[in-house]
Amino acid sequence: MTATLEPSFLRQVAAPQLPTPRGPLSGAVVDALRGGPLRAVDVAGAAPYGDDLQLALHCCYELHYRGFAGVDAEREWDPELLGLRRDLERVFLAALRADVEPGDDVPAEVDALLVEPVGPGVRGVSHHLQREGTLAQLREYVAHRSIYHLKEADPQAWAIPRLSGAAKAGLVTVEHDEYGSGRPERMHALLFAEMMTELGLSDAYGAYVEHVPGETLAEVNLMSLCGLHRSLRGASVGQFAMVELTSSPGSERLVRGMRRLGCGPAAIRFYDEHVEADAVHEQVVRRGVLAPLLEAEPELAADVVFGIRASLFLGERLGERLLGCWDRGETSLRMPLAVDHP
Amino acid sequence: MPEPGPTRVLLTEEGPALIAGPVELELPDGTRVRSDRAVTAVCHCRRSRRYPICDASHRRKVRQEGPDA
Ligand SMILES: [Fe+2]
Ligand SMILES: [Fe+2]
Numbered sequence: 001m002t003a004t005l006e007p008s009f010l011r012q013v014a015a016p017q018l019p020t021p022r023g024p025l026s027g028a029v030v031d032a033l034r035g036g037p038l039r040a041v042d043v044a045g046a047a048p049y050g051d052d053l054q055l056a057l058h059c060c061y062e063l064h065y066r067g068f069a070g071v072d073a074e075r076e077w078d079p080e081l082l083g084l085r086r087d088l089e090r091v092f093l094a095a096l097r098a099d100v101e102p103g104d105d106v107p108a109e110v111d112a113l114l115v116e117p118v119g120p121g122v123r124g125v126s127h128h129l130q131r132e133g134t135l136a137q138l139r140e141y142v143a144h145r146s147i148y149h150l151k152e153a154d155p156q157a158w159a160i161p162r163l164s165g166a167a168k169a170g171l172v173t174v175e176h177d178e179y180g181s182g183r184p185e186r187m188h189a190l191l192f193a194e195m196m197t198e199l200g201l202s203d204a205y206g207a208y209v210e211h212v213p214g215e216t217l218a219e220v221n222l223m224s225l226c227g228l229h230r231s232l233r234g235a236s237v238g239q240f241a242m243v244e245l246t247s248s249p250g251s252e253r254l255v256r257g258m259r260r261l262g263c264g265p266a267a268i269r270f271y272d273e274h275v276e277a278d279a280v281h282e283q284v285v286r287r288g289v290l291a292p293l294l295e296a297e298p299e300l301a302a303d304v305v306f307g308i309r310a311s312l313f314l315g316e317r318l319g320e321r322l323l324g325c326w327d328r329g330e331t332s333l334r335m336p337l338a339v340d341h342p
Numbered sequence: 343m344p345e346p347g348p349t350r351v352l353l354t355e356e357g358p359a360l361i362a363g364p365v366e367l368e369l370p371d372g373t374r375v376r377s378d379r380a381v382t383a384v385c386h387c388r389r390s391r392r393y394p395i396c397d398a399s400h401r402r403k404v405r406q407e408g409p410d411a
Contacts, residue, residue: 114401121406173380181380248398252391279398280383283360287352 009193009203010184015067016206019059023052029059029084033071038080043087048095049317053088054217058209060085061224065151066205089225096222100309104301106294109308110286113245125319128326130253135261139199139339140332141322143208144216148223149192149270150205153178155220158227159236163289165296170288171237174244174281188277191270198267200340211333215318222314226307234300237293238307242315244285247278358383358396367394 018034021027024041032038046053062068063076075081103109129138148155153175160171180186193203202208209217226236251274258268294301325332352360361382367375375394383396390397 116401116403117406118403119405120408177379181378249401252397275397276383276392276395277379279358279396280360280379280381282398283354283358283383284381287360 007185007190007194009190010187012203012205013066014204015069015071016062016204016209018068018071019055019209021052022055023050025052025056025088026059029056029081032078032081033059033068033075038084041084043084043091046088046091048091049214049218049314051214051217053091054214054221055209057085057088057092057221057225058217060088061221061228062206064224064228065154089229092218092221092225096310096313097306100306100313102302103305103309106290106301106304109305110241110245110290113242113308114282116249123323124250125322126250126253126257128323129257130260131257133257133261133326135199135263136337137322137326137332138257138261138263139201139337142196142199142201143333143337144212144318144322146192146196146201146208147206147212147216148220150189150203152187152189152192155223155227156236156240158224159233159240162230162233163237163293166292167237167289167296170284170292171240173288174240174284177277177281188270188273191273194266195268195270198264201337202340208333208337211335211337213321213332213334215314215321219311219314219318222310232303232307234293234297234303235307235310237289237300238304238309239311240307241285241290241304242308242311244278244281248275248282251275251278353386357385357387357398357400359386360384369394 018030019026021030023046024039025043025046028039028041043053059068060081063071063073063081067073067076125141129141133141156171157175160168160175163171176182178188180188180190184190196203223236223239226232226239251271254271255268255275258271290304294304322332331337350362354360361384362380364376364378365382365384367377367384369375377395385393385396385399387400389399391399
């Protein structure tokens with residue numbers, strides 16, 4: 001057999017199976033994607049961050065990414081599904097607007113993100129995994145994160161044509177690095193897949209959708225929501241900025257946690273790369289994206305702040321779910337993980 | 343494609359120097375560190391644990407004590 005240098009993840013194009021519904025909304029979407037008629041559903045009465053609504057939204061959005069096995073790719077533009085998606089988005093967005101305090105001082109928001117809380121009193125998932133988390137908890141964390149990282153940078157790529165001039169060029173500079181700067185073997189999504197494999201997890205796209213709760217889906221749905229709506233491009237940039245500005249120190253903590261747990265080099269590499277990459281991305285996002293965007297479109301300041309705060313809000317909800325479950329000695333997933341080599 | 347004109351280096355007020363394009367940095371002991379990024383952040387505050395590459399260690403830190411502190 002001739003050796004191929006190309007990792008199998010890069011050749012992986014298979015679409016995932018449709019997930020199991022978690023209520024009437026996700027049931028309606030999944031049944032419609034299986035070929036049935038789209039049932040009328042009560043969207044207004046649904047829990048905005050609940051499993052059912054978030055899974056329904058996730059399914060609607062995935063049609064714009066990898067799609068689902070056996071589902072015609074043209075369903076992406078099915079007007080009935082798009083109409084339902086819009087109703088779901090309205091409920092989700094209204095809840096976020098109500099739960100997140102408005103603001104328009106982007107520099108103050110950025111300064112706050114650049115202060116690093118340290119010491120024994122800091123409660124956070126990366127702090128826990130650095131100090132005392134178990135390998136099983138690390139695997140759970142990676143399974144949660146896989147919903148985003150196996151398509152890392154894709155939701156923010158929707159924002160590129162919605163920006164202009166220097167802000168667009170700045171965003172592309174960061175995105176280019178996320179996609180490996182022209183070297184597929186350095187794509188961050190691939191580094192994540194290699195970490196999953198080394199931890200005994202599946203690197204198949206969407207493999208853990210069934211496992212993750214609404215809190216996890218909501219974080220990624222916010223990215224898709226803001227990316228797919230031109231009217232929310234400021235929020236998309238805000239969400240991206242939040243990640244890039246806070247990731248470097250958190251990645252360092254995860255590297256330390258993984259070393260403590262004796263993880264192998266392919267596992268450590270993903271977060272190790274992000275310590276350095278996001279120290280640069282922070283600078284490019286602030287100087288090359290946020291500054292020119294706000295100079296060109298100062299009226300977007302409130303949306304940028306909304307994107308930052310909404311993603312922080314959803315990140316804290318997910319963090320609380322993880323730490324709360326782990327405090328009680330429970331799994332943070334909806335079902336236990338099968339591990340390849342325990 | 344090389345960028346026309348001289349290499350651009352941005353000296354930031356709080357942290358690293360930002361250098362456009364791939365760079366090779368030589369340390370006083372002769373060690374060479376290569377970075378292929380479109381932009382490289384070179385540590386200027388000397389606090390980086392990955393010196394000469396910035397790791398955001400220049401950030402202001404606020405200490406939060408534990409419940410019994
Ligand atoms: Fe990345
Ligand atoms: Fe990044």
